[in-house]
Each structure stands twice: as C-alpha cells, then as structure tokens.
Amino acid sequence: MFSPDRLLSAVLATLTLLAAPATAITYLGGVNMDVACAEQHGGTFHAILIGNIANHWRCENSAGARESIDVTAYCSQTFGRGAFSSPQGGGAFDWGCFFP
Numbered sequence: 001m002f003s004p005d006r007l008l009s010a011v012l013a014t015l016t017l018l019a020a021p022a023t024a025i026t027y028l029g030g031v032n033m034d035v036a037c038a039e040q041h042g043g044t045f046h047a048i049l050i051g052n053i054a055n056h057w058r059c060e061n062s063a064g065a066r067e068s069i070d071v072t073a074y075c076s077q078t079f080g081r082g083a084f085s086s087p088q089g090g091g092a093f094d095w096g097c098f099f100p
Helices: 004-019 033-041 071-079
Strands: 026-030 046-049 057-060 084-087 095-099
Touching: 026 071, 033 046, 033 057, 033 071, 071 084, 071 095
Parallel strands: none
Antiparallel strands: 026 095, 046 057, 084 095
C-alpha cells in the first residue's frame, strides 16, 4: 500500500503537471489562395486545385505555367511577422493563419 505522504505527493505532482499552461495559438484568418498566387508570382497567376487535400493548391497563369504556393509567406505578409499557416483538418479548404 501507499503511505498517505507518498499518495499525497503523487497527487500533487499530477495536479502540478495538469495545471501547466498549454501553448495556445490564435486564429488570425483564412487563406486567400488567389491573393497568395498574385503576391508571390505576379498578377497573371491564380489559384487552382489539383486534388482534394491541403497541399494540392498550385498557382497557374494563362499560359499554363504552374508554381507552388508558400502559404506561410502569405500569412506572414498578411498578418505580420511570426504568423504561420496550418491546414488544420488537412482538407483543401482547411488552411488558416495563426499566431503562437
């Protein structure tokens, strides 16, 4: 059996761990992929979706040239230094910008 002192110590240690603050992130807003394409590759580029998951976005111009999208760069430029992107649910439309 546990002595009362050992049991109390174990309970207090557990409560201390549970009381530690969690790292919270702040949602800043969604991602406009068309704006990201224009900012990163010029006004002739627009966003296209080549699949159904978050990383299936590309920028394409009228000649058919394709480029990648740096979503974190979009978030940083739109919401300020330190902002980052995350595809929270993993779907194509689940992108968001956050701040730690």
